[in-house]
Amino acid sequence: MWSKSKIDLNSSFTYRSFHYFGSDAGHDADGMAFVLQNDPLTGGAYGSPGGGLGAYPWSTDGKGNMIKHYIRNALAVEMDSYWNGSGYIDDQFDINYPNTFFTGHLGIVRPGNTPLATTKSSEVGHLQYVPLKASLSSGDFRPFTVKWTPSVTYENGVRILGGNLQYYLDNDPAIGSAFEIKNVLDYFKSDQVYYGYTGSSGANPTFQAVALIKAPQDAKPVTVKFTDVAGTQIASPVTIPGDPGNSWDASSRRPEWIQYQNNWYQYADKYTSDAPEGKDSGKFSATTPYTVTYQYQLCQPPEDFVLQKAVRNDTAGETEFKTETNGQNGDGVTYQLQYTNLTGMGTGSIKDQLDPNTTYTDGSLQIADADTNNEFVTIDDTSFKTNGIIAFPYTIPNGQGFRVRFKAKIDRKDTAETILNKASVGTLFSNQTTIHLPATTGKVIFRYVDRASDMAKPTEIAPEVTVSGDVGKHVSEINADPIRPKAIDGYTVVDQATSTDLTSATFDQASVVDPVISKDDLVVTYRYEKQMLKLTVDPTLDFGQFDTKSVDRTYYIGENQSTTKQPLPFGVTVEDYYGTKGWQLSVQQDGQFKSTPKPNSQDPNLQVAQTLTDATLHLMNPKLKRTDATSNPTWAQEDTMDYQAPDDFSLNPTATSPTVLAQVKKSGHYRNDGSTDKDPTGTLYDNSGYGTWRINFGDNDSGATSVGLHVPASTPRYQTRYHTTLTWNLSLLP
Incomplete structure (x- = not known):
């Protein structure tokens, strides 16, 4: 009897049953066999009776006819209650094995090869023969167990399914044995088999029975x-x-x-x-x-995945393989290659030439493939050391592959900052692996930008300067020019930063720096402010209209403000934007007050220009005040103004030089325009900052009487408009 479906030898199973072999030892015959088979006849497979146990060939049918039919592609677990070793040719299945006439035996029998190689019962033989100590025909139902434990090995990349077939009686593994199958295909030509029973009797009919307790592989799949x-x-x-x-x-x-x-x-x-x-x-x-x-x-495309390469730095303690890593001279690294046959290239070799900056470690070449259970084993490296060749271990089936590992030492021979490596197989190349080495050269970039510009896209006011050289050297050893910072005409250096993101950088007081070249590029940005002096003078001094009486009097600026709308107090504003030089403020009257000729006037005196003879302009009660809000860096110099004119001074319309009102003398150390001086490292540059001064003549209370025009009684006055020009001068001090 046979199972309706096959079981899978890739999975383990346990089969349990109870067997009855009779109760008359030495008389009961012949026994039963638990058979695993892949016979083309499937459920119709059978063998010869008697000693053939319904499974083997070369027993007779009781009428003298020899039967050579047998179950093909099968193994039988024999439970034989009789010893077939008589002188009859069809009764010699056990003749070459110990006599178990009264006890019986267990064993493993292969019914026959295909094509059948045996010609008589004595040649069928046993793969295992286990004599029993107590009679198989005990009159009891005997527990019987079969266990299958699969195992997989590979040979030349071909998967080989084998396993252990254990069988025993009475729940005692000692009453039985185990048979090792190296390759199920050698016996069954498949990894899927039917299971079932055969049995037979000889001249003495015997009642035999089987009670199934547990079928194999009866779980849900x-x-x-x-x-x-x-x-x-x-x-x-x-x-x-x-x-x-x-x-x-x-x-x-x-x-x-x-x-x-x-x-x-x-x-x-x-x-x-x-x-x-x-x-x-x-x-x-x-x-x-x-x-x-x-x-x-x-x-x-599959070609991109045929050969993959990776590296790890063993000295650095790395455990995972990557396409990139960091290393230093003397470090030990391991390279790994993964080959997969995706293009039909089952045979060949890998070529891998190491970079000159690495040295192969002798004896470290290893391979892991199906044959080694994907465990790395050391292989001969002669060819690899000679020409970088690693032969395929066997013909690689489609979709399968192998891995190779070897060790190397970083032996830097030049200034290269990377060790690049690719391997090849046939015309295909692997990906590139990269070992990054510490740089032997580096660079420092000096930038010069306008502080008033957008720091996301700063305006450069001078070309940047790049200083390249060996790691460990100071910039000054490579470039001694005064570039740290530069002196730029019309600009004052204010601050500096080393962050590449100027929008969030912290700026420090500008100074002379001398960075050390490192493997990482450094950017030093100096920010500058455009130097500028700005002078703003109240546009008019309008005294208004007066009578023409020739009297000695002073006309004040505020007497007619209701009609002139003259802003009071009158004054000037000076704005100093980051200049590094001192400056002074002066004023000069450009001639005496005069009228403009009116050729068409009815008054002949007005047809010509009239001069306000001996008139004197007085500026009084000067008020000096710094008006800018404090927005300068903490290190900016606080400049002070020195007012030099008297509290009440008059302008001479015939003077050849201006009257100096005030001076600002800058203090501190600055990077002067166009300077080629080389300040020592660490020199801090002061910042003149931004200053606004206002000089008013008078205040809200006295402004109306703080600017006056004195005209003596001897000076004739006409009904006309008299005017002059005041030239205000803001100039740099030497």
Whole structure:
């Protein structure tokens, strides 16, 4: 009798039953066999009777006819209650083995090869023969157990399924044995088999019976599916059978690569599972089937994935391989190559020539492939040391591959800052690995920008200067020019920063710096303010209208304000924008007050210009005040103004030089315009800052009488408008 469906030898199973072999030892015959088979006749497979146990050839049918029929592609676990070793040719199955006439024996028998190589019963033989100490025909139902434990090995990359077939009586493994199968294909030509029983009697009919307790692989199965990222099935599902409570691991059935419709897909390290905790492993359930779905990523073009290379720095303690790492001279590194046959290139070699700045470590070449259970083992490195060649370990099946590792030492021989490496196989190249080395050269960039501009896009007021050189040297050793900072005509250096993001940078007082060249580029930005002096004078001094009486009197600016609208008090404003030089304010009257000729006037005196003879302009009660809000850096110099004119002074209309009113003398150390001086490192440059001064003549109370025009009685006056010009001069001090 046979199972209706096959069991999967990729999964373990336990089979339990009770057997009855009779009660008359030495008389009962012939026994039974538990058979695993892949016979083309499936459920119709059979062998010869008697000593053939219904499974083997070369027994007779009781009428003298020899039967050579047997169960093909099979192994039988023999439970034989009789010793077949007589002188009859069809009764010599056990003749070459110990006599177990009264006890019986267990064993493993291969019914026959295909094509059949035996010609008589004595040649069938046993792969295992286990004599029993107590009679198999005990009159009791005897517990019988069969266990299968699969194991997988590889040879030249070909998966070989084998396993251990254990069998015993009375729940005692000592009453039985275990048979090691190296390759199930050698016996069954498949990893899927039927299971069942055969049995027979000889001349002495014997009642024999089997009671099934547990069938093999009777748990609910686990289904493993394979899809792309869109959920499209890209390979046939795999069913994993098993026994309730036994462990299953879907990842053991998951290939790394799948070819579907001429495209290659790689496992994307993602899956879904309806098993407990959503895992892709667990224990079989007697009631609940599980499904695990692995997701794969399309890899195009496949040539880009054939050869992958990575590196790790062992000296730095790295444990993961990456395409880039950092290293220093003397560090030990490990390179790893992963080859996968995605283009039909099953044979060949990898070529990997190391960079001159690395030295291969002798004896470190290792390979991991299917044959080594993907564990790294050391291989001969003669060819690799000679010409960088690593031969394929065997013909690599499509979608499979191998890994190679070797060690090297960084042995820097030049100033290169990277060690680049690629390997090749045939005409295909791997990705590039990079080891970054400490720089031996670096650079410092000096920038000069307008502080008033947008720091997101600062305005450069002079070309930037780049100083390149060996790491560890000071900038001054490479470029001694006065560039740290520069003296720029019309500008004053104010502050500096080393941040590349000037919008959030912290600016410090400008100073002479002398950075040390490092492997990381440094940017020093000096900010400047445009130098400027600005003078603003109240536009008019309008005294208004007076009578023409010739009297000695002083006309004041505020007497007619109601009609002239003259702003009071009268004054001037000086704005100093970051200048580094002192300055002075002066004023000069450009001639005496005169009238403008009116040729068409009825009065002949007005037809010509009239001079206000001996008139004197007086400026009185000067009030000096600094009006700017404090917005300068803390290190800016607080300049002071020195007022030099008397509290009441008059202007001489015939003077040849101006009258000095006030001076500002700058204090501090500045980077002067156009200077080529070289200040020592650390020199701090002062900041003159921004200053606004106002000189008023008088105040709100006295402004109306603080500017006056004195005219003596001897000076004739006409009904006309007299005017003169005051020239105010703001000049730099030497």
